[in-house]
Amino acid sequence: MSTALSVNVNKVALLRNARSGEVPSVVDFARAALDAGAHGITVHPRPDQRHIRITDVDALAELLSSPEYADREFNIEGNPLDLSHGDHLMPIVRRVRPTQATLVPDASDQNTSDHGFELTKPEVVGELLPIVEELRSQGCRVSLFVDPDPATAEAAKQTGADRIELYTESYAQAFGTPDQRATVTRFADTAAAAKNAGLGVNAGHDLDQANLGLFLEHVGGVEEVSIGHALVAESLFSGVESTIGSYLDLLNQR
Ligand SMILES: CC(=O)[C@@H](O)[C@H](O)COP(=O)(O)O
Numbered sequence: 556m557s558t559a560l561s562v563n564v565n566k567v568a569l570l571r572n573a574r575s576g577e578v579p580s581v582v583d584f585a586r587a588a589l590d591a592g593a594h595g596i597t598v599h600p601r602p603d604q605r606h607i608r609i610t611d612v613d614a615l616a617e618l619l620s621s622p623e624y625a626d627r628e629f630n631i632e633g634n635p636l637d638l639s640h641g642d643h644l645m646p647i648v649r650r651v652r653p654t655q656a657t658l659v660p661d662a663s664d665q666n667t668s669d670h671g672f673e674l675t676k677p678e679v680v681g682e683l684l685p686i687v688e689e690l691r692s693q694g695c696r697v698s699l700f701v702d703p704d705p706a707t708a709e710a711a712k713q714t715g716a717d718r719i720e721l722y723t724e725s726y727a728q729a730f731g732t733p734d735q736r737a738t739v740t741r742f743a744d745t746a747a748a749a750k751n752a753g754l755g756v757n758a759g760h761d762l763d764q765a766n767l768g769l770f771l772e773h774v775g776g777v778e779e780v781s782i783g784h785a786l787v788a789e790s791l792f793s794g795v796e797s798t799i800g801s802y803l804d805l806l807n808q809r
């Protein structure tokens with residue numbers, strides 16, 4: 556199985572928002588990533604719009620609607636259960652109709668994503684069921700952000716979701732330490748449990764060129780990795796085309 560690369564452009568928007576204006580352009584970065592061979596674009600439009608704004612989502616949707624990118628995917632992340640700023644995510648997904656929605660249980664004031672859904676709790680599954688059903692009814696693939704836990708992966712099936720996304724920060728932290736083997740084994744076990752439950756497997760958070768290869772070597776059947784923070788940082792030094800090419804080499808996609 557080949558693993559697709561979805562480029563998260565949150566951090567391009569973060570830099571852009573440091574000043575007024577459109578420099579650097581989120582759309583231009585996304586176009587360069589796609590032209591270099593990235594399989595898709597990911598955004599996480601948080602309620603405070605600290606980086607990705609709703610206008611960015613619409614501009615990227617227009618870019619990806621271009622015939623030249625007909626085979627590329629748009630992945631929108633967010634927490635449909637966080638109504639602290641009103642219903643933020645679902646109106647966006649209903650309007651844009653992305654290829655995939657990745658549901659992430661972030662609170663609106665979190666610095667970044669730092670945990671997955673507790674799907675072994677029936678009440679969490681119950682809250683997600685109607686949302687997953689609506690998204691899938693509009694043709695949107697649904698992925699649920701989860702911690703590395705086989706029981707959680709198995710429970711994800713009850714929501715009707717298509718995939719899980721493995722939250723890989725603990726892997727990135729363990730990479731190169733004595734905990735590496737045990738940690739990557741837990742991710743492999745979680746991925747296997749998801750596959751056995753009939754779910755696809757995505758992965759993301761703190762993946763980079765240094766740690767990605769070992770992860771894919773040990774965790775089977777990963778269909779998509781979404782990478783942003785490290786990739787954008789690496790692009791500052793090596794350029795977008797070269798950086799994307801390096802990731803595609805790691806994914807054996809060139
Ligand atoms: C869900 C996840 O781990 C990331 O996709 C998330 O988008 C990171 O959010 P920030 O870019 O705001 O840190």
Ligand SMILES: NCC(=O)COP(=O)(O)O
Pocket residue numbers: 563597720758759760761762781782783784785786
């Ligand atoms: N779902 C993970 C993602 O989109 C990007 O995470 P990161 O590479 O910015 O940590």
